[in-house]
Amino acid sequence: xxxxxxxxxxxxxxxxxxxxxxxxxxxxxxxxxxxxxxxxxxxxxxxxxxxxxxxxxxxxxxxxxxxxxxxxxxxxxxxxxxxxxxxxxxxxxxxxxxxxxxxxxxxxxxxxxxxxxxxxxxxxxxxxxxxxxxxxxxxxxxxxxxxxxxxxxxxxxxxxxxxxxx
Amino acid sequence: xxxxxxxxxxxxxxxxxxxxxxxxxxxxxxxxxxxxxxxxxxxxxxxxxxxxxxxxxxxxxxxxxxxxxxxxxxxxxxxxxxxxxxxxxxxxxxxxxxxxxxxxxxxxxxxxxxxxxxxxxxxxxxxxxxxxxxxxxxxxxxxxxxxxxxxxxx
Numbered sequence: 506x507x508x509x510x511x512x513x514x515x516x517x518x519x520x521x522x523x524x525x526x527x528x529x530x531x532x533x534x535x536x537x538x539x540x541x542x543x544x545x546x547x548x549x550x551x552x553x554x555x556x557x558x559x560x561x562x563x564x565x566x567x568x569x570x571x572x573x574x575x576x577x578x579x580x581x582x583x584x585x586x587x588x589x590x591x592x593x594x595x596x597x598x599x600x601x602x603x604x605x606x607x608x609x610x611x612x613x614x615x616x617x618x619x620x621x622x623x624x625x626x627x628x629x630x631x632x633x634x635x636x637x638x639x640x641x642x643x644x645x646x647x648x649x650x651x652x653x654x655x656x657x658x659x660x661x662x663x664x665x666x667x668x669x670x671x
Numbered sequence: 672x673x674x675x676x677x678x679x680x681x682x683x684x685x686x687x688x689x690x691x692x693x694x695x696x697x698x699x700x701x702x703x704x705x706x707x708x709x710x711x712x713x714x715x716x717x718x719x720x721x722x723x724x725x726x727x728x729x730x731x732x733x734x735x736x737x738x739x740x741x742x743x744x745x746x747x748x749x750x751x752x753x754x755x756x757x758x759x760x761x762x763x764x765x766x767x768x769x770x771x772x773x774x775x776x777x778x779x780x781x782x783x784x785x786x787x788x789x790x791x792x793x794x795x796x797x798x799x800x801x802x803x804x805x806x807x808x809x810x811x812x813x814x815x816x817x818x819x820x821x822x823x824x825x
Binding site: 645646653658659660661662663664665666667668669670 | 742743745746749775776777778780784785786787788
């Protein structure tokens with residue numbers, strides 16, 4: 506758990522650096538979540554990692570979310586979980602993606618662990634990560650069509666690779 | 672005279688086949704852990720002559736598919752099955768291999784009999800080793816009666 510004091514420092518530093526791009530700050534049971542502008546995701550992430558006091562040197566996860574029929578401000582979102590191994594504090598960044606073809610800047614250039622996380626989000630939700638070095642499917646097989654964790658994907662629709670036995 | 676000799680020889684071959692099945696474990700999930708008990712000393716499949724577990728399809732004649740088979744893995748399963756020499760048999764172990772189990776979903780094959788023929792299905796999630804022994808004995812009975820085709824035709 507990140508202490509209140511640390512949370513305040515993180516929020517204050519981010520707000521002073523990116524006054525326009527920090528849209529909402531929430532605290533759920535001690536976990537800090539910051540809603541940010543998706544255009545600024547790369548700059549914010551680079552700052553979170555390189556700033557000496559924040560020092561978020563570990564990217565724990567990148568997730569996609571589909572808010573179809575959930576009365577959300579946008580259909581898709583990406584969620585980043587960061588942790589600082591030195592400072593022992595963590596933060597969650599979230600950005601809404603407005604388009605039908607959701608696009609966001611890749612953070613692979615900052616954390617190498619983003620590579621496979623982003624491929625997973627691309628595979629299952631169809632979220633495009635700009636400037637990703639190798640944005641291919643990672644979990645489903647290469648002959649798969651569509652993005653199965655989208656809420657409008659028919660969950661029983663399959664893409665068998667071997668011909669059915671007679 | 673010749674006919675009598677052939678039938679007797681068939682019986683002898685069938686006796687040899689059913690009492691020395693060499694299993695190939697195609698284990699992908701928790702069923703494979705149960706399979707380990709099935710093979711190891713406490714339950715000991717050696718009592719039924721099927722203890723020579725081989726991890727090469729070329730050296731085994733009983734494929735035990737133990738676990739979930741996804742569409743992504745299906746080509747590998749089919750290829751390994753095709754590499755096994757005749758005569759060969761298949762036991763589908765557990766709910767996932769037999770019907771997809773609780774994975775009624777976009778990525779899992781709804782039973783391996785979509786792509787390879789199955790001799791005995793074992794229900795359970797995972798089945799206890801006793802169930803697998805039951806399947807083995809059923810399979811031995813089938814081989815004694817002349818194989819799957821003959822048993823199904825009655």
